[in-house]
Amino acid sequence: MSQSDEHKRLVRTMARAIGIRFPGMAPVVDLPTRLGDAVPPLVDGYRPDLYGEDGTSGLVVVGEAETAAGLERRHTYRQLRAFAGRLERRGGGILVLAVPGGRGDRAKTLLRFVAFELGIECAELWVFDGLDFWVWTPLGGGAWRLD
């Protein structure tokens, strides 16, 4: 499977999981099949793979899928920092980083660095490893718990 196909698969899997986790949200994904298809809005200059907003509660979910190779790129870290920073300034929201099963720990490492660098307190940072959502909690120095 090429990197591009792998990335699309991760985006679809993430979208399905978020749709189940947040029923009624109907997130938009960056997988346009026709000209004019809706795509997620830019968030601090970067376009995430998924964007969802709950009209009733106002909860915003920003999703980004990364392959194993994508996780190592500096650009990815800048994107994650931008998304997390935007949600933090907004006063809350969820950033989901979706990765292949074996890269869950790597994803948690990256988001932990983002959390410490930005002093995240309001935004929620989640990792989706293909099976479970893991949630970062800043309490007690920071830890990951199973959703």
Added chain:
Amino acid sequence: MGENYRLLDVGGIAFDTENPRIRMALTKYGDRLTSERIHFALKSMGTAATGASSYESLRDSIRAMGGISVPITVISRQSGYICIDGNTRLAIYREFIERGADGNWNHIKAVVRDDATQREIEQIRVTAHLVGAREWPPYEKARYLHYLREEKLMDYGDMIQLCGGNRREIERQIDAFHDMNTYYRDVVDDDTAFHIDRYSGFKELQRPAIKDAIFAAGLDLQDFGKWIGDGQIMRLADVRKLPQVLSDPDAKAKFLEGGPRSIEDAIRLVEQRRANGETETKTTLSKATLYQLAEVLGRRIEDLPYSELRALKDQNNAAMRERVGILESLLTGLTGLLADVTE
């Protein structure tokens, strides 16, 4: 040690909690461990770098063949059987049972090792998982080597006979494991902040020039653990550049005072200085060496503006499609070269 071949009830065989994937799942999920999560843990080990699932390939092969060709290996204990080689195959049989897959998956071919001593069990694990196609992750291999050497007091001759390689390589792995636990694992606030994928950074640390450079800069290995834990060194290959960074006062300051990935900015500074120092012999593209081009290309990729990345991704016109084609050709050539030189 007696052994006999049997067809065993899948439900009567326990997973090996010494298997790192099983142990990882037990630690990670605690009392929320389910069979689905065990399967996921076993499956995920084959996806770490490449995205290809060896678990799925094995599962498809077993289903096509109607069963395993190589028996699993179990030991007999009072509580029942424990699988010491073949946990993934056992998990696949359990998955087939849960899903009601066609075929008889309730029984599995097994070699039963009666009265196996601890040494014999280690030998089976080592033979199966320290070398070859079913290798454990590097940190887990190192952990096991450390256990064999420090707790079982196995001598290097025996370890080399079992695992192959040489004494120096085994020592490096054991030392890397020790340093990783002492300067990283034992100092982070909680277990979830400790990630075994940082292991290769500690392996790089074992190169003589690296530790010397750290000490010469008036720093120590606690600092190294902090750089890894806090993400100042995020790409672990950058550990090799520590001597250059720490010997340049400005680069050293940039690195030590910066946040996550600060070593990359420090390396950039060192490379810029080097490039500026070579202005008398400025080179044209055609005269540049392969390695000069590779370094510059690497930096350009890192610094690629987001707008250009999107344009390449969207490939909305012929020029963009041509650029992606050029990069794909480069990748093919580079992959081939690296395959040739690393055989």
